[in-house]
Amino acid sequence: MKTAVVWFKTDLRITDNETLMKAISQNDRVIPVYCIDEAHFKTTPFGFKKTGCFRAQFLLESLIDLDRNLRELGSGLHVVNGKPEKELPKIVTKYKAHRVYAKREVAFEEKQTESLVQAELWKLHCELETFSTSTLYHAEDLPFSIKDIPDVFTDFRRKTEKEAPIRNTFDKPTRIYSPEIPLLNLPTLSALGLKSAAIDSRAVLQFKGGESEAIKRLKHYFFETKAISRYKETRNGMIGADYSSKFSAWLALGCISPRFIYQELKKYETQFGANESTYWLVFELLWRDYFRFMMKKHQSKLFQKSGIRNKELATEKTDWKLLERWINGQTGNDFVDANMLELKLTGFMSNRGRQNVASYLCNDLNFDWRYGAAYFEQQLIDYDVCSNWGNWAYLAGVGNDPRGNRYFNIEKQATDYDKNKVFRNLWLNQWQADS
Template structure:
């Protein structure tokens, strides 16, 4: 009897999961596993935790939902805690598995972990099979090799859209044969070193982790409200739930795949018509792809101060009081402060806000961009290593921006995107809205 381990990471779904489908097709039984990696909760050299409380809560909700969905198919999720290179081989020995199936990594630390696991598995004569499950376009279908991907997005987009095809999704399995798996005993936030998450009442949306919630959000935004047909006009909004898709948090943990979103978008277009707005969602998913492919191409250079351009940026000696004023929303610039308060109190910030907050730290305060990226890594509920570090490097002028110095005029931006100060008034008032506690 062939038994395999399916190692879930940032692919916490049963629909369109090639890793799971391939494991089922090639084995008699599978053991779905998630390892809560202790290194993901440590403090980075920049002084921030790799995972903050909002994302930790979202992760636990996503794992709970994945376990529920797996149990409906006859299986369950085995949740481990520790180092993957220790815990995954232990499970392999326990169940006498001969293969491990997992999502393929591209970022530096994640790739090193994957290689460490592979090394330990080889000692057990166990193979590791990995699959690309995170992008809209598969890397193998691109019209160029990874090393030859253009460093300018527009060049990448035009050629890819013209010459590459988007693959079909993998259907949800009908049944998953597994030995009996006990319900997971997920750690509480306090056990992970956090206080209970309090979501401010002004939050644009209440994010809840899991594939089930991702499907609800997609159906709401597409078929319930038809907001997707207005997306291009509203995407730079800053107040409310439906100015943008808000898919990013579920995409970041793989609770939903970009190809599934694309499939449902095509269904929507057949029923209600295509327009610039429906195309623009594909455009944004392409940006997400691009940063992942850039991470694969440039590897550790994506995390260097000089970036992929090897360009030294003029920065000041770190003034931590100044940085803290930015982090706490107390710079005196009302547009930046409102955005930073939203991030602090909800774990979310609009795309427009992120660009302005990053530009202000890099170009007005002359701070090393990596500290901002590290703070966002801790704080964002939708943190994705490729998109976060790629976007920060882009705004800092050391990434993929073809312009050498993209400086945002914050006052003009505020006037253009918050003309009536609705957003600033919402977040800069003095009363406390943090009464809604999620435990």
């Protein structure tokens, strides 16, 4: 019997999962595995946890949901803890697997882990086969090679939209043949070195992990409320669940795929009509693709202070008190402070807020942008390595912004996007009352 392992990572879904479908179609038995990588819960050189409590909770919920969905198909999720390069070979040996199927990585640390796993599997005469499952457009279908992708988004978007196809989604499997998979046994947050924290009741959404929740959210935003038809007008909002899709958290862990969202969007447009707003969601998914392709092109440069532009930034020496005031919403700038409190207490912040607090850290505080990126990595439920570091480099003037430096007039932004101070009052007044 041909036995294969499916190594789940940030593709925690059964619908539109090429990795899973290829493994099922090419083998007699499949063992779905997730490794809780100890490296993901360490402290970074910037002094922050790689994974904070909000995202860790979302991950655990997503694993519970994936296990449930796999068991309905006759399988289950085998969860192991430790280093993937040590734990996956143990599974391969135990089940006599000849191949491991996994999502292809592009970011520096993830690629290193992938290489370590591949080297260890090779010793067991076991192949690692990887698939590109994270983007709307497949890298092989782009009208240029990765090394020739334009460093300006607009140039990339125009040519890609014009010349590249979007592939069809993969169906959900109907049956998975597996040996008996042990019952799910997940660590607690405290076992991962984290304190449990409930999402503040003022949060735009009480995020819950898993593919089931992702599809429920999509149905709500598209078909139940038709909020997608107003997306372009409302996307700069700051309060409430439906000013934007909020798909980012589920996309980040791969609980839903961009192609599945696109497929459902086309169904929506057929039923209710297309407009600028429905297009704008595709536009945002394309930005997400772009940052992933940029990571593939520039590799570790997006983690360096000088970025892809090799631009030396004259930042001041690190003042920890300044950074702490920014983190804790105590800068004295009410718009920045309200947004930072939202992030601290919920693990989420609006797109408008993210741009302003990043501009403030880089330009007003003259701080090394990588500390901001590292804090977001810890704090955000929807942290995505490519989008996070790509966006921060962009705001810091060392990434893909053709203008080189994006300074936000925060007082004007506050007036434009929080004219009556509703957002600021929501976060600052309650916080002052609680303090």
